[in-house]
Every structure is written in structure tokens, then in C-alpha cells.
Amino acid sequence: MEDNSQQINDVFANFRRIGIAYRNAASRQLNDMHITHEQCALLYLIEQSDMTQKEIAQKLKISEATLSGRVKRLEKMHYIERVQDQNDKRKYDLFITPSGKKALDEAKSIVDRLSKQCFEGFDDQDFALLMSLFQRVYKNLEKMKGENACSD
Template structure:
């Protein structure tokens, strides 16, 4: 019965995917939450913490804690924004870029495992449908 319920299947898929990713990023000396921030910064270098929080569905205190530790590990640097001295932009360091590239490769490999034996058409349809589901749930969450 549960295998026909979206919430259960999403959680189950996430746990299996996350466990494979955690096993492989262990050697990179990263804490849970850091790999997805690194991967996000590859595409959004110079963003602000609020954007990371919004796009990763993590609360501000969790993001702040992760970013503080990442800065101590020399993975990121924070620079004050010119137009708002209270806010800061977050940039990957060279070490952070190297780690982010490794994380991206690992996550890509795990995605390949997940989509094994699934046609590219079915994969694209699934991703499109999942994005619609996320949008629907996000909109409902903000009402």
C-alpha cells in the first residue's frame, strides 16, 4: 500500500539516494548539508544565504551554521555586498570549487544509478512531473 503513496516513495528514494551520496562524500571531509550547498554554489556563486535557504528548504540558523563551518574549512568566503552592508555574498574558494566538482560528479553518478534501465523519455517526463509536484507543494506551503 505505501508503495503507491507519493510521500512515502519520495522519502524512500531520498533516503537511498542520500545514503549513497554520503558514503561517497565521506572522504571529502564534509558534513551533512555541505555537499548540496557546494553543488548549489557551482551554479550560483556569489549568492546570498537567504537564496540558499529558500532553494534548499533549510532554516536560516542551519544555513548560517553550515556556512560558518565551511568558511573555517576554506571552502567558501563571504564578502559584504556593496549596496547592503548587512548582507554578504558567498563565493567558493579554489578548494571549495574542487570539492564542489567532486560532489557534482558523485551526485551525477548516483542519479545515473537511480535512472538505470529507464528511458531518456521516461526520465525527462518524470523530472518534469516532479518539478510540477514541487511547485504545487511550494505554492500550497506559502498560502
């Protein structure tokens, strides 16, 4: 079996570079709107679902305290409203406002343009190959479920 450790490391390094470059480009463009990538993700979840704040925090993989800070900032920007739950006065439901919806639509447009720019020059065969390779990597990772990948 050929030792391809360096190639594997290079692939993962490129994944990281792409992720960082994409996030930085999105952040620069969203900065003109005075909104962060994280705030956009939160607006999107609020618009798309009827999740509790606890569920949103879990979905975003952040603490409830971090989420609370983001909610307060978006509320201050008039992008969301917190309304006390009718059935449980301890809970607040989150709703996107018309200005929040407008900001989210603009952000989606920016991200869509950036995503298309990332794959400029790709044809259907390129996409099919890329998806096939990603699916193979994912299947290999799925095989490891329940196994201790770090065992001797």
C-alpha cells in the same frame, strides 16, 4: 471506480525508499571527502548564483540560523569566503574558493556516478515512460492548486 489505495501507498513508500537509499549512498561516498550532501548543495548555489543568504536559506528550505552554521563550517574548511558587501556593510557576499570549487567538482562527479548507477540498464523507452508517468502525477497535483485536498 477501483480502490487502488494500497497501490498508491506502495508507490509513495517506494518514492521514500528510493530517496532515502539515494541520500544514504551519496552521504557515504561524500563522507570520504568530509563533506555532507547539504554542504554540497550550498556550495553549488554559491557557485551558480548571486543570491543573498536569506534567498539561499529560502531556496534550501532551511532557517537563516541553520544556513549560518553551514556557512561557518564551509568557511572553516576554506571552501567559501565571506566578503562584506561594498554597498551595505550589514551584508556579506559568499564566494566559492578554488579549494571549494575542487571539492564541489569531486562531489558532482560522485553524484553523477551514483545517478548513472541508479538507472543502470534503463533504455530510452524506460526513461520516456518514467518521465511520462511523473509528468502525469505532477499535472494531477497541479490541478489541485488552490483546492483544499483534505476537504470532506
